[in-house]
Structures are given as structure tokens and as C-alpha cells.
Amino acid sequence: MNELLDVTLRSLAVYLFMVFAIRLFGKNQLSQLNAGDVILLLLISNAVQNAMVGQNTSLEGGLVAALVLFVANFILKKFMFKNQYIRHLIQDEPEILIKDGIVDLQKMKQQEISVEELEEAIREHGVEKAEDVKLAILEVDGNISVISMDKNNGHSTNFSRHKRKYPIKPHRI
Template identity: 30%
Template sequence: MQIPTLEKVLRTVLVYGGLALLLRVGGKRDLAQLNSFDLVVMLLLSNVVQNSIIGNDNSLTGGLLGAAVLVAVNGVMVRVVNRHPRLTRIFEGAETVLVRDGAVDHKVLHRMGLRQADVAAALRRQGAGDLHEVKKATIAPGGAIVVTLTEEAQDVTRRDLHNDREALLNDIRAEIQAAVAGLEARLADRLPKPPAAAPATGQAP
């Protein structure tokens, strides 16, 4: 290798940390909700920082070492951050509400650099045909838009069908029982009543 091993490791770690910081500052949109401009930036980033990692070293060993350090550092960072919610908020931020009860927060969209058309497309992909069907839509720390639909707009599940069937059967049973009770009462009214017993005279036969 044309660069000492320790220097190459330090270069890789520093570039990894620098890119993570830039993406954190750039916002959640750059992580997942990419438009054409964001895609150009992401494609150029790897080329821009390439020399910062490998320097003048074009050897196979140097490239593999840099790749191994990147994978190792990323694996350690992901596991450490996932174990501590406070670190997750620091490095990735918290979720941000975009839509609440069918109303879009335009100030949040402007602050995060999101277009309403991109948000509407994400809502449709998750089953919302209209904004009025959205109870809550948030953008997660990873950049994904998560949608919670209203109860009326949610798909029917097998449990819902089972509960509806049980409720319908209970209603039918109640109606049958009420009908049988009504028939018994009508039959009781139409049947001849037994003659009343003669009153006792109190005299011996």
C-alpha cells in the first residue's frame, strides 16, 4: 500500500463521520425522498470523497482495507445507536408530522424541503386515496414517510370480518328469539283456557 494502514483507517473513519454529519444537517429528505437534484448529489458524493479515503493509493489491498473499515465502522455505529434512544435522536433526529387529520403542515414541508406532490405520491402508495383519509403522516428519522389512515379508510382485516359476522349472528339470534316469544304469546291467547274449578261449599257429601 502507498499509504500507511493507520492513516487509511483514520481517513475512512473521518470521511464516514463527515458524510453522516452532512446528511444529518441536510435533512431527512436526502435520505429517502430523493428528487432528481438529490439523486445527482448522492451520485457525486462517492466520487468527491473517494480520494479523501484512498489518497494516492490505487492498490487492491488499500481499496479492500478502506471498504472493510467502512463496513466495520457502520456496523458498530448502527448497533451502538440502536441501543440508545438518545443517540438515535442525536444522529438521526425524531419523526416529524407532515399531515394531521387531513391537513398538510406547509411550514414543515417548506422547512424540510419537501414538495407536496412527493408527499401526496407517498400517501397514495400507502393506501390513502385522499388527504381526508389520512389521520397522521410523519417522516421518520430514516427519511421514510409513514401514514396512519382513519378507521373508515383502513382495509378490512379477517378479524374485522369475524367480528362483523359474530355481531350479525347475534342480531339474528336475538330476532329469532323475539319472534318465537311473540308466536308463543299469540298461541297462548288463542288456545282455550281451562274451566275454572267450582268453589267448595264446605258441606260433607
């Protein structure tokens, strides 16, 4: 088989494996990586490099592998945009954690978010307590968005996002 075609197929297989592995094992926020996450990313990239290029260590082999990864990512994003089933398969839905000051403990348990973590997110947005939150949403990227209530008339006045320190727990397929 042509060496560059071999690199293309290997790279595509590794990309698809990584997409589904991240979906199954959880997502990390790039801005919130801890030492263990960095080590894991370095080891994974080293481990899959040989799987993608095989014996071809040429510049062309590396460029083809990189190109395949970019194209595969571009195509996946287009499919996710156009097809709700694929989007749901790859990415979870946002979850409402607080609505009109009422904390949904069931959702928090499902998402494995502690009360302390939610309270920390609320405080980081300048809100003292959950009763003052109109809406707190766990976004698909692991951030917690908070909209606070206007104490004078009950309408929302403040919106901010909290970067999670911990990865989202996986949603099993």
C-alpha cells in the same frame, strides 16, 4: 506511519465527515434519486477516494478502506441503538402531519412539505382527502406513512408508505 494505518485513519475521518454532512445537508432516498443526486454521489465518491487511500492505490489499501467503512458503520449503528443522544444527533424524529383528519400546517411548514406533496401522498395510498386520514407520519427516512379511517366506525383500516421525491430538509444541530 504505516501505510495501512494511514488508510484506516483517513477512511474513518471521511466516514465521520460524511455522516455529519448528510445530517446537516439532508438525506436522499436511494429509491428516489434524480439525475442531480446521482451526479452528486458519483462526484463525492470520486472526491473522497483519494482522501481515504492517499498514495496507496494497492488492493490492500482499497480493501482496508472498505473494511474501515463497514466497521465504522456497524459501530455507529450499535451506538445509535444503545444511546438515545447519539441516535437523536444522527437521525431526526418522526413527525405527525395529520391526526384524525386534521392537518398540522405548522409541522408541514417546519418540515418544508407542501400541501400538494401531502395530498399526493394521500392519493397514492388510495385515500381521497385528508379528512379520511387517521394518521399521516413523516418517518425518519423521509417516507410518509398513511393510516386511513374506516368510514363505518372510525378505526384504522389501511396502512401504506409514500416514498418522498425530495430529500428531507436538514435538522440543524
